């Protein structure tokens with residue numbers, strides 16, 4: 113229940129093939145880390161699961177419409193929108209963009225601002241924030257969607273220790289509420305703390321399972337092209 117099933121998925125950007133027959137099961141109500149070297153296909157896999165990139169073959173089964181937190185560098189800082197309005201956009205899935213926010217919507221928005229500790233900057237424009245502050249606003253927006261499937265592409269990239277801790281705590285909280293989480297990360301210590309791990313290389317799934325069984329010294333050395341440690 114609540115799992116994501118990826119069956120023999122192929123995907124391309126124009127003529128460039130980026131996923132080659134990828135099959136995986138992402139367990140429900142668990143945190144799955146998606147790891148691999150630059151260009152391995154991690155974002156492409158999330159794009160396919162989010163429905164942003166249509167597979168050229170194969171299929172994906174989701175438990176529900178996902179909330180997708182992309183990297184903050186992909187969101188224009190020039191948007192004339194406040195942090196609170198950014199988080200409020202997360203409620204559109206529930207009420208549509210033109211309906212008034214309900215009392216419940218406002219409570220969820222306040223809670224998400226609090227969880228990421230951005231209440232004090234809620235009225236500032238997104239474009240006037242640091243990269244890390246903007247990233248926190250985007251994670252808060254993802255949480256505000258209250259989807260049963262949360263996809264995050266490197267949500268902690270460039271964040272300070274406190275912000276990383278806040279994100280980890282927020283993800284722990286929603287996982288315990290039954291949300292299925294997929295998190296792309298370059299931090300193998302973060303991946304080690306996940307319930308499940310997918311290791312990608314050159315658009316293929318190299319291994320899946322508990323992080324310790326996936327991230328063996330040999331696989332890490334091969335996937336990242338670095339000397340074997342240990």
Ligand SMILES: Nc1ncnc2c1ncn2[C@@H]1O[C@H](COP(=O)(O)OP(=O)(O)OP(=O)(O)O)[C@@H](O)[C@H]1O
Pocket residue numbers: 125128130148149150151152153154155156157
């Ligand atoms: N919009 C695009 N158009 C063409 N090729 C793309 C596009 N986006 C990604 N690619 C290519 O697809 C391949 C997989 O990229 P992807 O972004 O999925 O990798 P990634 O594992 O998320 O990498 P990173 O760790 O650098 O974020 C790469 O070869 C990349 O150059």
